[in-house]
Amino acid sequence: MPKxxxxxxxxxxxxYQDVALVPHNSSLDYLLEHASTKKLKxxxxxxxNMKQSRSEVIRHRKKSGDQSNSALEAxxxxxxxxxxxxxxxxxxxxxxxxxxxxxxxxxxxxxxPLDGIGNTPIVIANMKSAAGKRSGEAAGxxxxxxxxxxxxxxxQLSDAISYMHSIDLRYMTPVTVTPETTxxxxxxxxxxxxxxxxxxxxxxxxxxxxxxxxxxxPKSSGADDKIPFKPTEDVLTAEEGISPDNALKLMNGExxxxxxxxDFLPIxxxxxTVAGVLTRKxxxxxxxxxxxxxxxxxxxxxxxxxAALNGDPVNRIDKLIQQQVKALIFDTAHFDxxxxxxxxxxxxxxxxxxxxxxxxxxxxxxxxxxxxRRIIGSGGxxxxxxxxxxxxxxxxxxxGVGRPQFxxxxxxxxxxxxxGKYVWADGGIDHPRDIAxxxxxxASQVMIGSKFAGTLESPGDLKGDAESGWFKENFxxxxxxxxxxxxxxxxxxxxxxxxLRRVFRENVGHRSEGVESKAFVDSRYRSVADKxxxxxxxxxxxxxxxxxxxxxxxxxxxxxxxQNPSGFVEGEPK
Numbered sequence: 034m035p036k037x038x039x040x041x042x043x044x045x046x047x048x049y050q051d052v053a054l055v056p057h058n059s060s061l062d063y064l065l066e067h068a069s070t071k072k073l074k075x076x077x078x079x080x081x082n083m084k085q086s087r088s089e090v091i092r093h094r095k096k097s098g099d100q101s102n103s104a105l106e107a108x109x110x111x112x113x114x115x116x117x118x119x120x121x122x123x124x125x126x127x128x129x130x131x132x133x134x135x136x137x138x139x140x141x142x143x144x145x146p147l148d149g150i151g152n153t154p155i156v157i158a159n160m161k162s163a164a165g166k167r168s169g170e171a172a173g174x175x176x177x178x179x180x181x182x183x184x185x186x187x188x189q190l191s192d193a194i195s196y197m198h199s200i201d202l203r204y205m206t207p208v209t210v211t212p213e214t215t216x217x218x219x220x221x222x223x224x225x226x227x228x229x230x231x232x233x234x235x236x237x238x239x240x241x242x243x244x245x246x247x248x249x250x251p252k253s254s255g256a257d258d259k260i261p262f263k264p265t266e267d268v269l270t271a272e273e274g275i276s277p278d279n280a281l282k283l284m285n286g287e288x289x290x291x292x293x294x295x296d297f298l299p300i301x302x303x304x305x306t307v308a309g310v311l312t313r314k315x316x317x318x319x320x321x322x323x324x325x326x327x328x329x330x331x332x333x334x335x336x337x338x339x340a341a342l343n344g345d346p347v348n349r350i351d352k353l354i355q356q357q358v359k360a361l362i363f364d365t366a367h368f369d370x371x372x373x374x375x376x377x378x379x380x381x382x383x384x385x386x387x388x389x390x391x392x393x394x395x396x397x398x399x400x401x402x403x404x405x406r407r408i409i410g411s412g413g414x415x416x417x418x419x420x421x422x423x424x425x426x427x428x429x430x431x432x433g434v435g436r437p438q439f440x441x442x443x444x445x446x447x448x449x450x451x452x453g454k455y456v457w458a459d460g461g462i463d464h465p466r467d468i469a470x471x472x473x474x475x476a477s478q479v480m481i482g483s484k485f486a487g488t489l490e491s492p493g494d495l496k497g498d499a500e501s502g503w504f505k506e507n508f509x510x511x512x513x514x515x516x517x518x519x520x521x522x523x524x525x526x527x528x529x530x531x532x533l534r535r536v537f538r539e540n541v542g543h544r545s546e547g548v549e550s551k552a553f554v555d556s557r558y559r560s561v562a563d564k565x566x567x568x569x570x571x572x573x574x575x576x577x578x579x580x581x582x583x584x585x586x587x588x589x590x591x592x593x594x595x596q597n598p599s600g601f602v603e604g605e606p607k
Contacts, residue, residue, distance in 0.1 A: 034447055035473050035591035041443075048422075048437040049467040050601050055592040059580040060133045062590070064126060072126060079119040086112040139573040140321070143583040148415055148455040148477040150336070150360050150393060152176030152323040154572075154584065155468070155565055158459065158482035159183065159338040159364060162507045162552070165492035166193050167225055168485060170200055171561035173325045173333030175318065180362055180480070183338040187352060190337065194356045198330035203277075204300050204309025208232040210245070210260065217256035223247060224495045224503075227315075227560035231297050233307050234262050240305040243268055244297065269295045273308040277319040280311045318562055322569075327359065334359040339381065341365040341374040341396065350381050354388045361385075362417065363396040366428065369404035375411040382412025398459055400441040402448040405456065415455045415477070418445045422461030424483040425507060425550060439474055446475020465571025472572065472584060473591035481568075483507055487552030488561050495554070507552035 038055060068076060090108045097105070127134040146154040153176035157164050161182055169179035181193055200206065208222045210232045223230050230247035243264045250260060269291060271283055282288070284295045298316075300308040327334040337353040339346050341363040353361050363381060368374050378396050385392045396408045397417020405416045419442075421428035421435030429435040438461040445456045458476035462468055468479045485491055486507035493505045558564050581587035 034443075034450065034475055035588060035593050038592055038594040041440075044595055045440065046437045047439040047595075049439050049461060049463075049470050050598075051437070051595065052439055052470060052593050053596040053600065053604075054466075054470060054473060054575060054578065055594050057579040057590055057592045059586070059590040061123060063130070063133065064123065067130070068126065072129070076122060076126075079115070079122050083112075083115040083119040086115040137577045137580060137582050139570070139577050141582070142573040142576050144569060144573060144576070145584070146477050147584055148393070150478065151178040151325040151334070153325075153565060153569060154472060154476075154478040155568060156180060156336070156457065156478050156480045157485050157561075158480040159362060160482040160486070161492060162505065163482045163485040163491055165490075166196050167490035168488065168492070168561050169193070169197055169335075170206060170333060171227070171488075171490045172485075172565065173197065173200070174202065174205070174315075175322045175562050175565045176325050177565055178325060178334070178336045178360070178478075180336045180338050183340040183344065183349070183364060187348075190349075190352065191356065194335050194337070194358070197335050198327060198332035198356075200332040201309050202324045202326060202331070202333065204311055205315050207299065207307055207310040209235050209239070209307065211235060211237065212242075212259065212262045214260050215256065216250055216254045216258050216260055219245075219250065219260050220247060221494060225489060227312075227489050227562065228310065229297055229312060233299050233310060234260075235307060239307065241270070241299060241301050241307050244299060267291055268299070270299045270301045271311075273300055273302045275300065277311070277316040280316045281313065284311075284313055284316070315562070318566065322566075327357075329357060336360045336362060336395075338362045338364050339377075341368060341377055342370075346377045347380070347384075350384050354384060354390065354392065357390060358392060360393040360395060360415075363394065363413075364398075364417070366398060367420065367434075368397050368417075369399045369401065369407055375407055378408065378411040378413060395457060397457070399445065400436040402444050405445045405448040409449065409452050409454050413454070415457055416445055416449055417457045417459050417480070418442050418476070419459035419461060419480075423459075424463075426460060439470065442471055442476050443474040450475070465568045466575070468568050469572045469575035470593070473575075473587060473593060475588060477584075483552060484564060485561060487554050488564060489554065489559055490561050491552075497553075502553050504551040504553045507550050 064076060065073070086108070090105070090112050093105055093108055144154060145152050155177045157168055157172050157177065157179040159180035159182040161184060164179050164182050169181070172179045181190060185193065205226070205228065208226055208228055210219055210222070212234065219232060223232050231244055234242045234245050236242055243262070245260060245262050254261070269283070269289060271280060275283070280298055284298055286292055286294055296313045298311045300310060302308050325334050335356070335358045337358045339349045339353070339361055342365045350361065361381070363374065363378050365374060378394070382394060385394060393414045394412060395415040395417055396413040398419050399405055399408065399416055400418060400420050408416045419438055422438040438458065442456065442458045449456050455477040456475065457478045457480055458471035459480040462479060462481050462484065471479045486505055491505055495503045495505060497503045558567050576587045579587060579590040579592065581590045
């Protein structure tokens with residue numbers, strides 16, 4: 034766990050904004066833990082001398098004042114000599130521990146989550162406005178998991194998982210159209226993926242014909258007109274099997290007949306059908322981010338969600354197991370609520386064990402050590418932490434219930450570590466710094482929902498325009514909209530009491546602990562990949578500030594201090 038540079042009892046409830054990571058040199062800590070007995074003895078002697086001579090200077094100045102004199106100068110020289118001997122010996126030990134002499138590069142940091150789920154410690158939260166097939170695919174290529182939400186019908190869930198398992202991880206799934214596609218459909222489809230507004234044109238047999246951009250469609254075209262596709266010869270393609278680095282070389286002009294740079298590369302099979310596409314950015318991302326592969330299917334691994342209180346958990350668990358998800362989440366706003374959620378969790382654990390599959394179980398949300406203990410004791414591998422910190426969650430304002438997220442995550446992670454288990458930090462993320470602090474506080478992963486709602490790949494269609502801004506609808510899973518849709522979907526199985534509750538809500542209004550808002554698409558970070566890279570660039574840099582090359586080191590090396598509100602503002606760009 035990290036070292037807190039303050040008394041936690043004096044600051045019992047802290048948000049991410051209330052704390053800051055302090056730059057730290059971890060080499061001495063490493064040597065004290067790993068140096069040989071002989072070297073360690075000499076190191077400790079030098080360290081003791083350095084501390085003693087430093088203390089003598091401080092005592093003299095307190096006793097005699099700050100005025101310079103020969104006695105003070107002699108003590109200062111002695112302290113300087115002791116300090117230099119100590120630091121020189123620490124540096125000389127680098128010959129025996131060479132990595133201590135290397136400054137870690139953020140491009141070489143290993144940010145693989147410690148819980149074994151995925152390869153990047155960011156999870157798209159199980160929100161309707163964030164988690165879907167397209168966003169899940171984009172996240173999976175970046176090594177992140179996506180939690181498909183609990184309100185999916187069995188068919189929607191089956192289709193989504195089958196799609197994810199069928200993905201060719203080497204390439205992006207293209208937007209494919211035919212010469213018969215209408216202009217309105219063309220615009221609508223290409224705006225759901227980060228493909229530079231370009232679609233691959235195929236014939237009825239799915240054979241490659243060419244490519245077409247939104248820029249190729251005249252503004253005078255009607256919505257129901259067919260796209261004005263005309264094949265051209267100067268289209269660069271590559272054969273299936275090309276590696277990302279070779280694709281980049283090809284797009285840069287190496288080995289091609291056109292001798293010019295391209296940003297969009299269709300990948301074509303020997304039979305003429307399209308295997309996928311690569312953009313310059315997508316190919317480059319693969320050089321750093323390792324995708325979240327399902328070893329059994331070759332596609333992208335899947336995380337499914339079970340409603341911990343409502344619905345039919347047995348049926349949903351059974352279907353998730355049958356479709357071989359890599360993890361499943363038992364989810365409700367207040368998991369530590371009586372025994373029913375824990376009973377369902379125990380049942381799910383038994384079903385997973387009976388299947389013989391390696392499926393991890395996540396459960397939440399909780400914010401206390403006791404809640405974490407009950408989840409672990411009932412079969413959970415990971416506790417999901419957070420009540421009320423999310424951008425579209427109004428739980429704290431509506432109910433007064435919740436806990437500041439830094440404190441909740443830190444205490445939960447400490448408790449989980451006792452049993453060799455993990456926690457996920459769910460909500461409260463505004464900046465990369467928040468993710469870094471959550472991971473340093475002990476979370477193995479961070480869940481983000483609303484920030485992904487404003488991406489090209491999130492569920493729903495883009496609204497607005499290029500001038501006023503493109504946006505998508507964003508809403509929490511406890512919002513009035515989500516509650517209403519959930520009620521409509523569950524009518525078939527309701528009893529008389531449930532029907533009366535529904536009638537009351539339809540006439541009076543559904544409860545709401547979430548808000549509905551517009552999630553505008555940021556032109557700088559418009560795709561899921563852009564967002565993940567932006568966040569992880571900050572996280573990996575934060576890791577190097579403490580001399581950490583992986584997340585395990587980061588949790589141990591991190592030093593966390595209190596900061597005043599003015600300190601947070603000071604760190605904001607002006």
